Amino acid sequence: MRALVALIGRPNVGKSTLFNRMVLRDPLAPKSWAITEKTPGVTRDRNYGRSEWDDRHFSVVDTGGFYTAEQSREDDEMTQQVKEQALAAIEDADVIVHLLDGKEGLMPADAEIARFLRSSGRRVVWAVNKIDIPRHEERLAEFHRLGVEPLLPLSAISGFGFDELMDAIVERLPVEKSDRDEGPHTEEMPRVAVVGRPNVGKSTIINALLSKQRHVVSAVPGTTRDPIDSVCTYYGKRYLFIDTAGIRRKVESHTIEQFSVLRAVRSIERADIALIVMDASVGIVEQDQRIAGIVEEAGRSGIVLFNKWDLVQDHEERYRELRDDLARKIWLMDYAPCLSISGLQRTRLTKVYPLIDKVLAERNRRIPTAELNRFLADFNARRPLKTYRGREVKILYMTQVGVAPPVFTVFVNYPQAFGRPQARVLEKALRDTYAFTGTPLRLHFRHR
Numbered sequence: 001m002r003a004l005v006a007l008i009g010r011p012n013v014g015k016s017t018l019f020n021r022m023v024l025r026d027p028l029a030p031k032s033w034a035i036t037e038k039t040p041g042v043t044r045d046r047n048y049g050r051s052e053w054d055d056r057h058f059s060v061v062d063t064g065g066f067y068t069a070e071q072s073r074e075d076d077e078m079t080q081q082v083k084e085q086a087l088a089a090i091e092d093a094d095v096i097v098h099l100l101d102g103k104e105g106l107m108p109a110d111a112e113i114a115r116f117l118r119s120s121g122r123r124v125v126w127a128v129n130k131i132d133i134p135r136h137e138e139r140l141a142e143f144h145r146l147g148v149e150p151l152l153p154l155s156a157i158s159g160f161g162f163d164e165l166m167d168a169i170v171e172r173l174p175v176e177k178s179d180r181d182e183g184p185h186t187e188e189m190p191r192v193a194v195v196g197r198p199n200v201g202k203s204t205i206i207n208a209l210l211s212k213q214r215h216v217v218s219a220v221p222g223t224t225r226d227p228i229d230s231v232c233t234y235y236g237k238r239y240l241f242i243d244t245a246g247i248r249r250k251v252e253s254h255t256i257e258q259f260s261v262l263r264a265v266r267s268i269e270r271a272d273i274a275l276i277v278m279d280a281s282v283g284i285v286e287q288d289q290r291i292a293g294i295v296e297e298a299g300r301s302g303i304v305l306f307n308k309w310d311l312v313q314d315h316e317e318r319y320r321e322l323r324d325d326l327a328r329k330i331w332l333m334d335y336a337p338c339l340s341i342s343g344l345q346r347t348r349l350t351k352v353y354p355l356i357d358k359v360l361a362e363r364n365r366r367i368p369t370a371e372l373n374r375f376l377a378d379f380n381a382r383r384p385l386k387t388y389r390g391r392e393v394k395i396l397y398m399t400q401v402g403v404a405p406p407v408f409t410v411f412v413n414y415p416q417a418f419g420r421p422q423a424r425v426l427e428k429a430l431r432d433t434y435a436f437t438g439t440p441l442r443l444h445f446r447h448r
Contacts, residue, residue, distance in 0.1 A: 002050070002269055003058040003173045006093035010109050013101040014129040018156035019062035022166070023049030050297075053166040056173055059269065061093070092266065095123045095172045097165075102130040102139040102153070106146070114146045123172035127152045127165055134160075189231070190360055193242045193267045195295065196277035197287045201307040204343035205277065206230055206243050209352070234353045242267045268294060272404070273301040273359055273438070275352070280306035280318065280340060284325045292330045299405045301363045301439040302336040303355055310342040335431060337438055359438030365406060367434060369399045372408075379429050388417035395426075396448050407442040415445040 005022075007015045051060050098117055100110055117124045128140050131153035140151050152168060154161040194202045210232050230241045244264040268274055274295045278288050295302050304326065312318045319340055327334055337355060341348045367375075376398055386393045391414070398410040410426070412418060423443050430441060 003056075003094040003176070004061065004092065004266060005051070005058055005095045005097060005169055005173075006061045006063055007097050007099060008063050008113065009099035010101065010107060013099045013104075014156040015062050015099050018097075018099060018127075018129065018154070019049065019060060021156055021159065021162060022051040022060050054170050056170050056176075058094075058169075058173060059265070061265065093122075094174050095125065095169055097125045097127055097169065099154075100126070100128045100143055102128045102136065105139075106142050110143075111146060114148060118146075118148055124148075125152065125165065125168045125172065126150070127154045127161075129154050129156055131155055132158055132160060189238050189240045190273065190356060191240045191242065191271045192356060193244055193271035193274045193300070194277060195244050195264060195268060195274050195291055197279070197285070197291070200277045200279045201343045202277050203243055205275075205305070205307060205341070205349070206241050208343050208346045208349050209241065234350075237353075237357075239353070239356065242271060244268075265294060265298075268298050268300055271300055272363065273303065273356060275303050275305050276336070277305045277307050278322075279308050280322060281308050281311040283322065284329050289329055292333050292336075296333055296440055299440055299442070301359045301405065302333055303352075303359060303438055304333075304336050304338045305352070306338065306340045307343055309340045309347055310345050312340075315340070333440075335436065335438060335440070355438075362435060362437045363405060363439040364403045365434070365436065366403055367400050367406075372399060373397050375430070375433055379426070383425070386417070386422075388414045393417045402442075405440045405442060406436060407444070410443055410445050411448045412445055413448065415447050418445040 007019055009015055049060050051058055096117060098113060100106070114126075126143075126146070126148045128143055128151055131137055131139060132155045134153075137153045140153060143151050150168075152161055152165050154165055156162075194206055196202050210230055230243065232239050232241055244267040276288070276292055276295060278284060292302065306319075306322055309315070322340075323338060326338065330336075337359070339348060339351055339355060341352070343349070376395060380395060394413045396411045396413065398408055401407050401409050408430075410418075423445070427441050427443060430436065
């Protein structure tokens with residue numbers, strides 16, 4: 001499981017700008033699959049991504065800004081919000097970057113946050129943003145009143161001081177450890193994260209699977225804040241289910257609920273497969289798209305569960321509508337199988353286990369190189385010839401270099417000619433031949 005770095009600070013101190021600079025340096029994201037694109041069906045609030053520095057890979061979360069006293073209606077309310085958010089960040093992140101504003105100077109909210117972080121004993125990097133040139137470093141002087149060291153000058157826009165900041169983050173990252181090493185009770189056990197919007201019935205589904213009231217169930221959205229692990233045995237095989245807090249869209253009022261997103265993301269990182277729960281009576285909404293995008297970007301396999309099927313009238317017609325909606329709105333995960341269920345009435349829940357087993361088998365499937373290149377010969381014979389700057393584009397050979405999810409290296413004469421559309425064509429052909437049901441594929445194009 002990747003280490004987690006949380007960016008916290010007041011509004012407009014530059015957290016999102018810094019987040020973009022950190023995440024866009026991720027060498028694992030192929031240029032043709034840039035996480036910045038706004039293609040429908042890949043909807044994501046830009047608050048979660050991956051970064052790499054000095055051979056260390058970690059996740060980054062851009063949190064909501066804290067209100068200052070002037071922005072809050074009541075000072076007591078502001079203070080409580082600052083405490084809740086700071087405590088949540090301290091609890092969940094491995095490294096915290098407290099970003100300060102070098103132009104506006106030191107504010108009361110900065111001091112409040114710093115007091116919590118300083119007394120927590122956690123790993124914190126203190127950075128003063130908007131220091132665009134070296135002579136502006138004099139702006140750091142007033143921030144020494146916080147009593148923290150060192151204070152790193154930074155310009156998230158220009159990149160001044162960025163290398164030093166990343167070095168400081170990497171120095172504070174914990175020793176890399178596989179989440180599989182947590183204990184003997186989790187060995188060889190499939191990890192299944194149950195994710196979705198608030199109040200779509202995630203806890204009800206797990207309670208039904210466990211046949212006991214393990215999770216608090218309420219009609220009030222946001223009942224679950226922390227991920228809860230539950231072990232379930234089905235025909236002698238054990239599964240670890242992770243119930244996560246509902247993933248919300250960004251809101252103006254910044255409370256501890258916002259950090260439920262952070263915890264849900266960490267649960268997805270821990271899992272092999274995600275059950276993406278949607279409300280069949282409501283349909284697929286923008287937030288469902290965003291959740292699917294997080295699962296796909298994390299490289300986790302996925303199954304879509306249309307819950308609350310007991311509230312649907314015309315079952316056949318509704319299922320067709322939902323499948324069409326899924327293909328149109330979440331086309332990036334068109335490989336994910338779907339199942340209509342009712343957690344309340346336990347309808348078709350036993351079908352979940354065989355589907356999980358099937359998807360996990362596909363996730364770990366490996367195709368021999370010789371067989372792949374026979375597939376590629378047939379693919380090259382059938383596809384129309386393409387050119388790049390007047391020259392013929394050739395796919396020379398390919399090999400599978402990893403599983404969970406399956407990763408393929410494709411050797412071509414012009415890698416720059418293979419953008420997202422070309423990658424999708426090859427991916428579709430792979431799926432038509434080998435299925436890879438429920439699991440994402442990663443294609444990396446390299447020069448021979």
